[in-house]
Amino acid sequence: MSRTTEKVDVPAVLRAARAVKKATLAEVGAHAGYSPSAMSRILNGRMTVGDVALLRIAQFLDIPPQRLGLDIDTASTSPARRAVAARVTAGRESEDEVRRRSFFALGAAGIGAAAVGSGPAHAAPPPGxxxxxxxxxxxxxxxxxxxxxxxxxxxxxxxxxxxxxxxxxxxxxxxxxxxxxxxxxxxxxxxxxxxxxxxxxxxxxxxxxxxxxxxxxxxxxxxxxxxxxxxxxxxPVAVGEAARVLAITMRRSGRITSAVQLLTATAVGFDGDDGAEALAVRTSLLLTAAYTSATGGDASGAHSLIEEAQETAGRVPPGLVGALFTVEATAEQCTLYRIGLATALGDPDTGVRHALGLDPTRMPTAERRARYLTDTARVWDALGEDRRTYNALLAMERTAPEEVRRPSVRAITARLVHSPTRLPGLRPFATRTGAFTA
Known part of the structure; x- marks a missing residue:
């Protein structure tokens, strides 16, 4: 048994498989011969293990060895190791196995700091x-x-x-x-x-x-x-909310087409329903579908979807606040998404026009105002406007201090640290937000 040359984020694969199996650290550790605290270090990449131990963990979590970068040569391993390998690769058709295959087929095992966010692969973990x-x-x-x-x-x-x-x-x-x-x-x-x-x-x-x-x-x-x-x-409202966040995780793992299909199919389910909540949920689904299409380079699809979202938002009664919506269905929200669309499609000049035309004080929550400032910072960053990028980050810190510690935002700050532009106070800002360590 040997390692393949393919680079694999082993801890991310292990964490994803453990989540699907709903196994505790103690259960995985007991099977592999490690304490729960040791398993925590292994799954967080702070401790490495040998191939045989890794194979035992793979056996318990129903992970094909190849998914972990293990090249099993059964001719050169002992009968015991061949038995372990056979059991791992047998493809048992339990409910957990079916869920695991679907999970990995959609790329969930690749979700991690490097694959999900736009931040650095080894960014510091968030507070807590x-x-x-x-x-x-x-x-x-x-x-x-x-x-x-x-x-x-x-x-x-x-x-x-x-x-x-x-x-x-x-x-x-x-x-x-x-x-x-x-x-x-x-x-x-x-x-x-x-x-x-x-x-x-x-x-x-x-x-x-x-x-x-x-x-x-x-x-x-x-x-x-x-x-x-x-x-x-x-x-139906709960289904719409849940479908939206599931599609976001799909998008961030690279499943753009599947994510757009899920969002649009769910939105179709609200066609003909002019209830306030139905219209609001449909708007949020279409907005997320538009941005998802833009991240996949589909400009035509993105613009078509956001126009449809704008029309639907126009029919939502003014002042509606949904029971648990995390995204509001308003004209300002549609403009906010247009900033993200322009940036994703490589048109930051259009993004700037939308950003300058939107009054952030009209955004209903600190989280949404911070989102506006995040998108604005990305637009200025794409244009190489370091000072304006930094000013947007400082405004974000004043609006929602915890937002500037997000991995994707820290990535922007880290780039500014290495910029030739002199930005007073940048190093202390980068240090307190976790983007720079002296």
């Missing part, structure tokens, strides 16, 4: 992630049920924290919400179970939004669970 992310642990650790009334209150607080860009707080409070909602769902039936599924779906939607901002591998898992719970709830 050291020593194991509590959000990730909540996906596997059991918890007592939480009453529906308490779930509703917790979801309201979580949505308020997200809109205010208080991600550190969400990393602390969401784990109990997720595990408690899942326990309540599993302990109930009938209408109560549907309501618990709706609450669980929306909790996972917010968790996915936070995970995407962190460029965390488990964003795929939370998004998948959001859609599963949403479908079980029978709520």
């Amino acid at each position: 992630s050291q020593g194991g992310d509590p959000l990730e642990r909540a996906l596997f650790d059991p918890a007592p049920p939480v009453r529906l009334s308490d779930l509703a209150a917790a979801l309201t607080r979580a949505r308020a924290d997200f809109r205010a860009a208080r991600y550190d707080r969400l990393r602390t409070t969401l784990p109990a919400l997720l595990s408690g909602a899942e326990a309540e769902r599993d302990a109930t039936s009938g209408l109560r179970r549907e309501r618990a599924n709706a609450a669980l779906a929306r909790a996972h939607v917010i968790a996915t939004e936070v995970a995407v901002k962190d460029s965390a591998d488990y964003a795929w898992v939370t998004a998948d669970r959001a859609l599963t719970a949403a479908r079980a709830s029978g709520s």
Whole structure:
């Protein structure tokens, strides 16, 4: 058995497979002969293991050895190792195996700091992630049920924290919400179970939004669970919200066409429904589809979709605030997405015109205002306007301090550090946001 020459992000593959199998660190470690803390270091890339140990982990997580860059030569291995290899590659048709194949077929194993975000491959983890992310642990650790009334209150607080860009707080409070909602769902039936599924779906939607901002591998898992719970709830609005965040994870793993298909197919399901919530969800789906098409280089499709989104947004009653929407359906929101479209399509000059024509104070939340400043910084960065890029980042820090610590934003800051343009205060800014270490 030997390593192939193909470069593989082994920790990312292991983390994704563990998420699909819903295995705890203790379970994986017990099979491979490591403590939970050692397994945490292995899965986070802080500890390496030999091929035989890696093969044992692969066996337990149902990972083909080739996915880990292992070239198994059965003629040169012992009977015991050949048995392990045979078991790993047997392709057993359990439910977990089917889910694993679908997961990897869509490229989820490649999701990681280098593949998901635009930040550096070895960017520092976000605040609160050291020593194991509590959000990730909540996906596997059991918890007592939480009453529906308490779930509703917790979801309201979580949505308020997200809109205010208080991600550190969400990393602390969401784990109990997720595990408690899942326990309540599993302990109930009938209408109560549907309501618990709706609450669980929306909790996972917010968790996915936070995970995407962190460029965390488990964003795929939370998004998948959001859609599963949403479908079980029978709520079309919950399905639309969940489909949107799942498509975002697909886009970030390179599955552009599949993501656009999911978004547009889900949007079609709202055709003919002129209810306020239906129109708002349809708008958000079309906006995300437009940006996704743009990232794939489809200018015609992107512009067609955003025009359709603009028309739908125009029919949403003024002042509507959806129950748990993380993206508002407004004219300003459509303009915001046009900035991202222009940048993705390599037309930053058009992006600048949209950015200068949008009043960020009309954006309803700190999270959306920070998104405007992020897109504005990217536009100026694409044009080589270092000073204006830096000014946008400083404004972002004043608006939503935790946004400037995102891996994708830190990547812009890191580039500015090495720019020949003299920008007063840049080094301290880069240091406190994690983009530069002296």
